[in-house]
Amino acid sequence: MATAVTSKIRFHEPQIEMAHGAGGKASRRLIEGLFVPLLCESSTGILGDAAHIQLDGVRVGITTDGFVVKPLSFPGGSIGELAINGTVNDLAVSGVKAEAIVVTYILEAGLPTEILEAEVRAMAKAAKKAGVIIAGGDTKVVEHGKADGMYISTAGIGRTIPGVTIDPASVRPGDKVLLSGPVGDHGITILLARGELDLEADLTSDTRSVLPLVEALVKAAGPGVRWMRDPTRGGMATSLNELARDCRLGVALYEDDVPVRDTVRGACELLGLDPFHIANEGQFLAVVAPELAEAGLQALRATPGGENASLIGEIREQPAGSVLALTRYGASRIVDMLVGDPLPRIC
Amino acid sequence: MCLAIPGKIVDIIPDVRSLALVEVAGVRRRVDLGLLEADKPKKGDWVLIHVGFAMSKISEQDAIEQMNTLAMLGEAEAALQEIRGYGLGEEENDQAGS
């Protein structure tokens, strides 16, 4: 079987670059061109945030995620919380309620124990808040100079939430796009926390479990929920472009209706960044059938943490495979995935 | 070239050459006022920031005038249409939208 599959490899770049991990186009090329042909039986499978498998007639969801962040600790959270919430969220947007997580710590020799302890405490706290158990783990230590202090990898498992089936193939023109809250908080917080740009703002990461919001949406609009995703690295632009590609339809975005905090906007204008490309750790997008979209939106708004949920766009026939942002004055622009991470600019 | 953004001076940093704390929608950064020595901005002034330097003071007066001009675009034409509608005769040769 290996020989037959090898011929399907479409990744021909000689070495791995940073861009391949940024969540944008380069990442997608690596995943679709190398991992999928070699690891998946069918290379035409849709790549979601989690996978569903049947175990003795029970449908469970599993996911895995890696956490690499500098600095380890930042306003609003730290790598430990990202690890728990990120795993829970990947499952939640796949219609799965996380039950258990296992963790691998890759630690750099020389990491102060008190930092490790702080992260483990943060993870325990986040797990309790999210209602998951940390069922086990593994530890490896690498030489000083590697691992930026620590890297964390997780795997999470849970049962499917009844009443919802996520399937991009079920997305139809006319479906509405909902967003749970303001975008850009996490990525800008991290950028500022690195200290290289000498900018200061009262901003914190939005890291949190979105499970309660997902459950509220499903309760109000379950049969109409077609697709969900948590827009992490690469921002909502990447997630929506993936949607457009997977369902072969167009996403029309009402630019002015996307919630963005003033400080995030200010930082983006100052640095020449687009909030649509900035990472989030506590938000999710959902495509909902038009007759249930309003009910879904109201349910989100009524849930603590969902007050800024908004209807930000709709699915259309065109531009198929792309995302188009519409302005209030009748103009539009394509919103594309980035290649690598967004970079500040002065020009 | 030229990503330059308006920011408000919220503090002049004491004892340091030409440095001010400028705020853009809640984001703060120290900005060098060295290019505006001739007409030193004060706390509360708005300046245009580029690569950490203030390039120019922003004139609120000019901004207001510009908004007024923009708001009146087409007004002259609309007024003229109305007058033509009264059928006062020889106005047909006027210039459009002055």
Add this chain to the structure above:
Amino acid sequence: MKFVDEFRAPELINKAADEIRRLADPSRHYRLMEVCGGHTHAIYRFGLKDILPENIELIHGPGCPVCVLPMGRIDDGLSMAQDPNVIFTAFGDMMRVPGMNGSPLEHKARGMDVRIVYSPTDAIKIAQANPDRHVMFFSIGFETTAPSTALTLKRAKSLGLANFSIFCNHVTIIPAIRAILDSPDMRLDGFIGPGHVSTVIGCRPYEWIAANEKKPIVVSGFEPLDILQSIVMLLRQLKNGEARVENQYKRVVPWEGNRAALAAMAEVFQLRPFFEWRGLGFISQSALRIRDTYAEWDAEQRFNVPGLRVTDPKAAQCGEVLKGVLKPAQCKLFGNECTPEHPIGALMVSSEGSCAAYFNYEHRKTAMLTNISASA
């Protein structure tokens, strides 16, 4: 955001677009060039072409300092940082620009100490914090950015900072505009003039365009209303057969420019006899070098620079696109061999380069989309 949001008001944008439609003579085809890469970016980002009448064509000019930098200069800069003792600092714009063996970011992934700074003064701070290392700042930009580099050099001198130098790649805008107007294939009706460069040089340096070339030029701001108002002003001049320099960006641009900024530049820089512009060839008196009085902080004096000339592949039509003779999509490499992911020419590298801007924001919009209106 004050002084930003007002100039993005949808109702006023619609009014300005209506006025443009009223003023534009249906029997004429207008070719207006926006010189500055920032304007190119704004035009695409705000979708302004969608609301302009068909007979107004916006031609993208060469005012993109990353786009016009020859690849050899990037390699020169990177060669300085081969020494592990050197820290390579630059604006984010430079980070993905490919050299012969990769971009600064790619070099960083391979172990070079490459850091993004927002301001050249941040590079000084890095030097002060790392007295055992040498910090080299790769500076780029037109006259908007040169004064900040000048003040930074003055500061380095006054601090007696021994472990800091600047690799100067500043270029000047007027020679670029001259090169456009001298180009035989060029037919332009007017210019949307550089906004932020003009805060430094003022509006006088454009007077020859109006007087000698008989073309109107309106110095413009960067918000949608600024650009649209500038087009209104250009159309009015063209209608009346005028050719004048006008200042649309009054709230920020002083007619006489910024004396202090010009003085700082004159103290620290002098004009190079000639400089190679990617896509435009050698242009005399068009770029700045650091004066000998500041030689200690001139990276070109402190390092042995290979000075290699790297020519673009013949198939890349950057020069013609830069001059506005060709549209990005008309270059044979556009969208195939040359994309933002693997850029061949400079115009695809910088996010404000016309090819990159067109690729990212526009080219998948099909004709049927131009009539889509925004939701309520």
